[in-house]
Amino acid sequence: MDETDPKTLLITLTGKDRPGVTAAVFSRLAAAGVEVLDIEQIVLRGRLVLGVLVSAPRDWKRLRDAVTETASALGMQVEVDRGVGDNKVRAVGRSHVTVIGSPLRAAAMAAIAGRIADCGANIDRIERMARYPVTAIDLHVSGVEPVELRRVLATEAAAQGVDIAVQPANLLRRGMRLIVMDVDSTLVQGEVIEMLAAHAGAEAEVARITEAAMRGELDFEESLRHRVALLEGLPASALDEVYDALVLAPGARTMVRTLRRLGYRFALVSGGFSQITDRLAADLSIDFARANELEIVDGRLTGGIVGPVVDRAGKASALREFAAAVGVPQAAVIAIGDGANDLDMLDAAGLGIAYNAKPMVRDAADTAVNVPYLDAIVYLLGISREEVEAADAEVGIITPAPPL
Structure with a gap:
């Protein structure tokens, strides 16, 4: 065995986690006077894995034996590798790859890891972001440009039935950002115009036109004016009834509440109606809202719209306007939508997310989230x-414990 003096030692301990393990190991290292170069520690289902890279002392064998003795006393296993270099951060191509599955199967992770390796990239670190109601894993990847990695993994995500988001590993991810959301079938479940049409006895016809418009088969403005015309004569009080019947997407309040704590700003940009979106914005403390205004005369809908229609181009224009008002670049904007009229908005944002979206929208967006939790x-x-x-608990919001 090569007994030449190494420059570094990598000490890896594994075993049952308990208080005092890390302290005991570092007490041994302190006695040897070594320099700590790197540390990684995780606890997985009560099992501890602790890796410490240190400078090698002159009598490195003595330190090896001392660490082995400490590990034995703790009932743990230890490996001491000599001459291991420090982690080298690759100069280019650093990404965060977030994988979301419900469930997340081993076969999917194998396929994803394989595609990353095929690109010549490396997974430097893995963290769990959530285990319930979905499993979310964050991979720190280096060695390939994010755009290329996103292209490769988008195909694999579809094949494996999981959601994958690839984002550059830069400061932008940690800064204040603007979230711009569609409303119908995104922030709220269902389509407001169809709920109104149910009061007017025209639900089936409106639903048919809406579906075709969201698939991009009809011009949005033309389809909207046609649908709104079917609401002529409806009492304005129906708007109150529809608002009271709205159901937010699961997790909507949690998302807004959490990100607002971090200074994020929010905007609603909808092809729906301001009589609904303005109230939603007030209820959720949303900063901006842009939507179409239904014309109301003598307490009834006329079947018309006041002012220009907020269509596909109008949504993107509103995003740029709100970003300027907040003072953030478009690269710091996250747009969330599901229909064809959201495509320009998703493209204008730094990160465009197709949320439970139509196929053509999923294909065009930066990433897709297909689990029903906003x-x-x-x-x-x-x-x-x-x-x-933890942040919710501090203000008395308690989340039910997940199943074991």
Whole structure:
């Protein structure tokens, strides 16, 4: 065995976690007077893995034996590797790859890891962001440009039935950002115009036109004016009834509440109606809202719209306007939508997220989230479920314990 003096030692301990393990190891290292170069520690289901890279003392064998003795006393296993270099951060191509599954199967992770390796990239670190109601894992990847990695993994995500987001590993992910959201079938479940149409006895016809418009088969403005015309004569009080019947997407309040704590700003940009979106914005403490205004005369809908229609181009224009008002670049904007009229908005944002979207929107967006939980968005931003629940608990919001 090569007994030449090494420059570094990598000490890896594994075993049952308990208080005092890390302190005991570092007490031994302190006695040897070594320099700590790197540390990684995780606890997985009560099992501790502790890796410490230190400078090698002159009598490195004595330190090896002392650490081995300490590990034995703790009932743990230890490996001491000589001459291991420090972690080298690759100069280019650093990304955060967030994988969300419900469930997340080993076969999916194998396929994803394989595609990353095929690109010549390396997984430097893995962190769990959530285990319930979805499993979310964050991979720190280096060695390939994010754009190329996103292209490769988008195909694999579809094949494996999981959601994958690839974002550059830069300061932008940690800064204050603007979230711009669609409303119908994104922030709220269902379509407001169809709920109104149910009061007017025209739900089936409106639903048919809406579906075609969201698939991009019809011009949005033309389809909207056609649908609104079917609401002529409806009492304005129906708007109150529809608002009271709205159901937010699961996790919507949690997402907004969590990100507002971090200074994020929010905007609603909708092809729906301001009589609804303005109230939603007030209820959720949303900073901006832009939508179409239904014309109301003598307490009834006329079947018309006041002013220009907020269409596909109008949504993107509103995003740029709100970003300027907040004072953030478009690269710091996250847009969330599901329909064809959201495409320009998703493209204008630094990160465009297709949320339970139509196929053509999923294909065009930076990433897709297909689980029915809007707060899954926070995992893409490096925020764990444990952090969300801890912040909520401080203000008396208690989340039910997940199943074992």
